[in-house]
Amino acid sequence: MAQMLALAIIVFILFIGEIVSIRTRAWIPSIFISGILFLLGYWTFFPSEIVAIAGVPPVVATLLIYLLITNMGTLLSLQELKQQWKTVLIALAGILGIVVILLGIGTLLFGFETVIVAIPPLVGGIVSALIMSEGAEAAGLTTLSVFAIVIYVVQGFAGYPLTSIMLKREGKALLRKYRNNELTEKTVLELENSEEKEELKMFSKLPDYYNTEFFKFFRLAFVGYLAYLVSTLAAPVVEISPFVLCLLFGVVARSIGFLERHPLKKANGFGFAIMALLLYIFDGLKNATPSMMLEILYPLFGCIIIGLVGMYLFSFVAGKILKVSKEMAFAVSLTALYGFPADYIITVEVINALTDDPKERQVLTSHMLPPMLVAGFVTVTIVSVILAGIFVGFL
Template identity: 30%
Template structure:
C-alpha cells in the first residue's frame, strides 16, 4: 500500500467515525467506531500491519505530544477549586475510593500491571490514554497497549447512561423544590460559561490583531512544551519519574495562562486540534495490528470487571463524603461519572436530559444553572487534570 492510499483510508475511517458519533449524539463515540473499523481491517487482512507507518502520521503525532500538555493546562482555572470546594473534596474522595478498590480487589483478581495500565485511563482523558499507551508500547507490552485502547473505546457507552441517570435524579429533586425560595440564587446558580471563563483579558489577549495569528499560538505552545520537557528531565530525575513531563506540562500551562503568557486552548486557536487528535487516535490504533481475537476476548472480563470495580469505588466513596457535605446522590453520580464521558460529551448529555424533563423555559434555565456548572467542573478536575497527572506517575511503573 502506498502513502496516498494509506493516508486516504485512515482519514476515511476517522471521518465515518465522526459521522456516526454525530448521528448518535455521542452514544457511539468516534473512538469506539475507529477502534472497531481498524480492528476489522487488520483481522480481515485488508490493512497491512504497518498502515499507520506508511501514512507517515507520526510527525503530526509528535507535534501533538509536544504541545498537548501545555494546551490542557491552559484550560484549567485554579479559582474553580475555591468556588466549589465541596465538589472538589467529593471528587478527590471518589478518586481515592476508585484507586482503593481497583488496586485491592481488581489487583487481586486481574493482576497489578493491568490495574496500573488501566486506572488513569478509567479516569478519562485522551491525553492520559496517550501517556499510558506509549508507556505500554515502550515496555514491550502490546497486549496492555491494546487493553487501554479498549477501555477508552468503550467508556462513553457506560458513562452516558450513568451521567444521564444522575442528571434526571437531581433534576426531579430540584423541580420538586422549585417553589422553595431558599434555593433561588443559592450556591451553583451560575451559568456554565463562568466555569470556563478567564475574567479580565490577559496580556496575550491584548496583543494587536496584526500580531495575533494561528502561528503565534502554535509557536507558544511548542516553545513552552519544549521548556516543559527540559524541566521534566530534572524533576523526573529528582523524583524517580513521579514529577515527569505530564505533571510539569499541566502545571506550566496553568501558570503561564494565569500570567497571561499564553492563550486559553492554544491548539484550538491555531486551528490544529481536529487534525492532531486524528493523528493521535490513529497512531495509537497501530498497536491493534498485534491484537488477536483471542486476546480481545481474554481482556473483555478484566475490562468489564474493572469498569464495575471503578464505578463502585468512585461512587461509593464520593457518596459517603458527598452526603456529609450536602450533595444529593443524583448530583454526585452525574459529577463523578464524568470520568467515563468527559467534556463536552457530559455537557451535551446534561442538556439533552434537562430538555426532556420539562417544557418550561424558566425551569430548564434553572436546572441548567444548578446542574451543568458542577458537571463541567467535575469533568475538568477528574478528566483534564487528575487523570493526566496520575498517568504521568503510573506510566513509570509499567
C-alpha cells in the same frame, strides 16, 4: 499503500464514528465505533503501519500531545483546579476499588500473576502497559506480556459507552434543575460565568493583527517546552510526567495572561491535532490479532468486568461521602480506562447532544469538563505509572 489513500481511509473511519455518535445522540461514542472499525481493518486489509504511512508517526503524536494538553490547561482556571480535590479523591477511590476487588476475587479466578499484570494497564495508559509487558517478558511470561498490551487496547471499549451513559444522566439532571430554576443563584452564576473574559494581560498593548496563528502556536510550544524542561530538571529528585506539568502550566499561562482560552482552536489547529492523536491511539490496535484475542479472552473480559464492579462500588461510596452524584463519581473514575483525549471528546459529544443552547452548553461544560480532565490525568498519567512500578516487582 499510497499515503493519501491511507489517510483517506482512516479519516473516513473517524467520520463514520462521528456519524454514529450524532445519530445516537452520543449514546454510542464515536471513539468506540472508530476503534472497532480499526480493529476490523487490521484483521483484514490494513497494512500494520497504516497510521505512520498516512503521516502520523510517534514523533508527531508526541508533539501533538504536548500542544493539546497545554491547550486543555487553558480550559481550566486556578480556582477550578483547586475545586477539583473531590474529583481526585473519587478517582483514587475508583482505582482502589479495582485493586482490592481484582486482588481478592480476580486472583482466585485467573491467578496472581495475571491479576498483577492486568491492574496497571487497566487503570492507566501506554506507559504502565509497557512497563508490565516488559516485566512479564523478562520473567518468561510471554502470554502475559501480550496480555498487558491487549488489556490496555481493549479496556476503552468498556469505558467509552459507560462514560457516555453516566454523563448523559448527569447532564440531563443538571439541565432539568437549571431549566426549572432549582439551582441556587450562586451556583447558576458560577456555571454561567465560568468562561472568563478573554484577556492576554502580558500582550495587552499588542495589536490584534500581530496575534497571528503562528504566534499562538509559538506560545503554546513555549509553555510545553517549559513543562518538559521542569520535568527533566526534577527527574533526579522526583519523576514528574511532563504531560501533567503541561496541564498545570497551561492553567497558569492562561491565568497570568500569556495564553488565551483554547488557543489551539483559535489558531485553527485543534481539529487536526485531535484527529492525528486519535489515529495514533488506534494504531495500538495493530498488535491485537484474532488468535491473541481468543487466547486471552477469558481473563481479559473477566478482569475488566470485575475491575469495573470494584470501581463502581468504591466510587459510589466516595461520591456519597463527598456529596457527588453516583453518575458523576463513576464517570470520573472511568477516565482511568482511557484518559486523554477520550475524556474530552466523550464529554463534549454528550454536551452537544443534550442541548443546542449556548448558555446551557456552558453550564454543562463548566460542571462536567473540569473534573473529567483532571481525573484523566490523575489516573492515567500519575497513579497508573506508580502502580506499575510497584507491581512489576511481584513478577
